Amino acid sequence: MLSLPASGSATVQGDRELNEDFMLVDPSLGLYIVADGVGGEQAGQVASRLACETIRTSLQSGFDLQDATRRAHQAVMLLAQRRGWRRMASTVAALRFQQNHYEIAWVGDSRVYLWDGELKLLTKDHSYVQNLVDARKLEFSQGEAHPEGHLITRALGMPENRLRIGCNRGALGDGCRLLICSDGISGQLPPERLLELLADDQEPQALADRLTREALDAGGSDNATCIVLEGSGEAEVHGDVEPMIYQRFDGVAWSDGVANVTNALDDTQRLTAPALRSDDLLGTLCDSWPLWLLGGLLVFGVIVLVVQGGW
Numbered sequence: 001m002l003s004l005p006a007s008g009s010a011t012v013q014g015d016r017e018l019n020e021d022f023m024l025v026d027p028s029l030g031l032y033i034v035a036d037g038v039g040g041e042q043a044g045q046v047a048s049r050l051a052c053e054t055i056r057t058s059l060q061s062g063f064d065l066q067d068a069t070r071r072a073h074q075a076v077m078l079l080a081q082r083r084g085w086r087r088m089a090s091t092v093a094a095l096r097f098q099q100n101h102y103e104i105a106w107v108g109d110s111r112v113y114l115w116d117g118e119l120k121l122l123t124k125d126h127s128y129v130q131n132l133v134d135a136r137k138l139e140f141s142q143g144e145a146h147p148e149g150h151l152i153t154r155a156l157g158m159p160e161n162r163l164r165i166g167c168n169r170g171a172l173g174d175g176c177r178l179l180i181c182s183d184g185i186s187g188q189l190p191p192e193r194l195l196e197l198l199a200d201d202q203e204p205q206a207l208a209d210r211l212t213r214e215a216l217d218a219g220g221s222d223n224a225t226c227i228v229l230e231g232s233g234e235a236e237v238h239g240d241v242e243p244m245i246y247q248r249f250d251g252v253a254w255s256d257g258v259a260n261v262t263n264a265l266d267d268t269q270r271l272t273a274p275a276l277r278s279d280d281l282l283g284t285l286c287d288s289w290p291l292w293l294l295g296g297l298l299v300f301g302v303i304v305l306v307v308q309g310g311w
Contacts, residue, residue, distance in 0.1 A: 003100050004030055005172055005232055008205030010212045011225035014184065020044035021182050021225035024052040029059050030097035032227045034110050035090045036182040038155065039080075043088035047076050051090045051156050065096050069105045069156075069165050076157030089157035093123060093180050095229075101241055102178070104168040108155045111186050113179040114170070115198035119191055119249040120257065122168050122178075126154035140247055141254045149187065170243030172231035177204075181211070184224030188215040191249040204228040 004027055013019040020037035022045075035051045037044030051072040058068035069092065080088035091108025104112050109125040124130060128151040132138040143149065154163065172178060177198050179185075189197075189211070197211060208228045215224040245257025 003232060004097055005178075005229040006204050007032065007227060007229050008203065008208035009225075009227040010205075010208040011223065012184075012212045012216055014216060014223050015221035016223055018042065018045050019223045020048055021184065021223040022048035022052050023225050023227060024056060025227065026056055029056065031056060031059060031094070032096075032180055032229065033092060033094040034180045034182055034225050034227060035092045035156075036108065036110050036184075036223070036225070037088075037090040038152075039085055039088035043080070043083075043085040044090065046079070047088050047090040047157055048092075050075055050079060051092050055092070055094055059096070065094060065103050065105045066165055066167060069094060069107065070163065073107070073156040073160075073163050077159065080157055089155035091152065091155055091182070095178065095180055101171045102169060104166075104243075106166045107163065108152045109150075109186075110180070110182050112168070113181075113194065113198070114172075114176065114243065114245075115179070115195070116173065116176040117199075118251075119195045119198065120243075120245045121247040121249075122170070122243050122245065123166055124246045125152075126166070127152050139254075140256075144191075144254075150183070168243050169241065171241040172229065174231050176231045178229040179211075179226060180229075181226040182222075182224060184222040185211055185215050185226050187222070188218045188224070191254065192251065195249060195251055198228075204230050 007025060009023055009025055011019060011021050011023055022035050022037065024031065024033040033052045033055060035048035037046070037048030039047060054072040054075040055068045058071045059065070063071065072092065076088065076090060080086065091110040093104070093106040093110035093112050095102050095104050095112060104122060106112065106123045107126060109127050112122045114120040114122050127149065129138065129143040129146045129149045131153065133140050133143050138146070179194070179198060193214070197207060200207065208226050211226050212224045247254050248257050
């Protein structure tokens, strides 16, 4: 039987003209998603919502979380091509509970933290700064305040034929908490404050509201979005459900986590997924191509087949 954690969620627009963040909570699927759209005008706002909705509908159709995320990537690319929004894209951090355990899929710099007495980072940013950290040109703590920390190297909708998706999994113990957030939270609140807030004895909804409010009070002008999940004691964390910890903060300093390659994969072995058919998007996309254009393409395709077949 699926046992879901208590949850709370919040989003604020900040000083931006639009809120390009989008969050989705669907208890029927055990699904929790935060996405941060980019692209200007309304492109980012549309991309983040489309990403979340495509993941949900794909899961409802029987796809797993990784394939659902890849289909969201395809959906954003298709819509960007149709509207001519070349910079349209979105980050995503999606978490799904099944049988008391959770699975994470992410692309970009939206994050998932675990609090269990320490603050532990369960995702690894796909960003320029993280590349510097991986190359040992920068300490992780230095990267947190880097002026180019907003530059991402992967996102849903970026024109990549083989998008790699970050993956992790684990179980949420009694009293432990998970924080899913956009960079409007992680980029504004220092780890000391995140640790204090997640350790505070308040309900998940009150905590989510406080996190977004404090992100703005700290001077943040970006959209800020978060989902807080709290373990109920139904799951025990041990053995093969220990998540990969990329970084841990003990209240004083960040340190490298301990690798668990069984549970943390960068999706290098699954670079393809079932193709997203155009009719899969009809229920989501409101701007389908004009019938005259589709008819013209169909006629053109028939002519090509006739010529190639020598009819």
